[in-house]
Amino acid sequence: MILREPTVQLVAFTQFQTVPSIAWQTDSDRPAEQLVEFAGRMCYQSWNNPSGRTNQEYITNLLRQGHLSVLEHAQASFAISGISRSCSHELVRHRHFSFSQMSQRYVAEEEANFVEPERIANNPQAHAIFVAAVEKSREAYEELVKLLGEELEGWPDRRERRLIARQSARAVLPNATETRLVMTGNFRAWRHFLRLRGSRAAEGEIRRLALAIHRELVRLSPACFGDFQRVEQPDGVIELVTSLTAD
Numbered sequence: 001m002i003l004r005e006p007t008v009q010l011v012a013f014t015q016f017q018t019v020p021s022i023a024w025q026t027d028s029d030r031p032a033e034q035l036v037e038f039a040g041r042m043c044y045q046s047w048n049n050p051s052g053r054t055n056q057e058y059i060t061n062l063l064r065q066g067h068l069s070v071l072e073h074a075q076a077s078f079a080i081s082g083i084s085r086s087c088s089h090e091l092v093r094h095r096h097f098s099f100s101q102m103s104q105r106y107v108a109e110e111e112a113n114f115v116e117p118e119r120i121a122n123n124p125q126a127h128a129i130f131v132a133a134v135e136k137s138r139e140a141y142e143e144l145v146k147l148l149g150e151e152l153e154g155w156p157d158r159r160e161r162r163l164i165a166r167q168s169a170r171a172v173l174p175n176a177t178e179t180r181l182v183m184t185g186n187f188r189a190w191r192h193f194l195r196l197r198g199s200r201a202a203e204g205e206i207r208r209l210a211l212a213i214h215r216e217l218v219r220l221s222p223a224c225f226g227d228f229q230r231v232e233q234p235d236g237v238i239e240l241v242t243s244l245t246a247d
């Protein structure tokens with residue numbers, strides 16, 4: 001199957017529990033926002049809030065000041081599919097996230113999906129070249145798994161035999177091969193990711209992924225991610241822009 005858009009599902013996020021010994025109230029009912037404000041107030045023991053700041057105002061001030069370590073307490077995990085191995089290669093360069101990615105050794109790729117870049121999809125001739133190329137790679141993979149499996153006939157462990165065949169045969173699968181993963185990070189890391197990968201300088205596939213992740217993060221915490229605006233450029237490219245430069 002040819003895929004063109006990533007699938008992003010929020011699968012886990014921070015919970016917050018009040019501390020009975022600390023008399024403090026916030027107007028946010030979102031656990032991540034409560035935790036960020038709580039952690040910020042811990043720094044100055046400012047539990048009284050005499051100025052009557054809202055949670056949103058409190059967090060915006062943290063973002064403006066660059067007091068960003070406070071955001072590291074809140075976390076979000078996403079299940080991501082429909083992205084290419086080239087996109088995941090860019091993702092894993094971000095060192096403050098945790099990843100669990102589908103194995104090409106344990107999972108057979110005979111039925112692999114492929115992610116088609118938008119520009120290729122929009123050009124019928126390029127699309128035909130793409131489809132023929134990925135199909136040929138898939139066939140070569142299948143043939144290699146079969147051939148190497150036969151060569152290893154008699155190998156004592158059948159499961160290991162399959163692993164050995166797959167780990168060699170995957171060499172012919174293209175960058176476009178779909179991968180799936182779980183990606184977990186704290187809100188500071190997500191902000192950094194959105195700023196770099198939501199920019200028009202980023203490659204199209206990872207930028208669309210950043211847009212999809214931003215959609216979920218802003219639902220989870222408008223105070224922590226609502227400053228990023230989706231801006232459509234004259235050439236149709238949508239990018240994420242924030243006026244808060246620190247990340």
Ligand SMILES: Cc1cc2nc3c(=O)[nH]c(=O)nc-3n(C[C@H](O)[C@H](O)[C@H](O)COP(=O)(O)OP(=O)(O)OC[C@H]3O[C@@H](n4cnc5c(N)ncnc54)[C@H](O)[C@@H]3O)c2cc1C
Nearest residue numbers: 090093094095096097189192193196197199200201202203
């Ligand atoms: C448009 C674009 C083009 C790119 N092109 C290329 C390319 O051609 N080739 C290539 O190899 N990569 C390329 N990259 C990847 C880029 O170099 C980074 O590896 C990637 O964006 C992760 O960013 P980061 O290092 O800022 O972030 P993270 O790993 O997410 O780290 C976040 C921040 O933590 C701090 N940090 C993390 N680790 C260290 C450390 N060891 N020392 C000091 N500070 C640290 C830094 O402040 C860093 O910005 C590109 C990225 C973009 C957005």
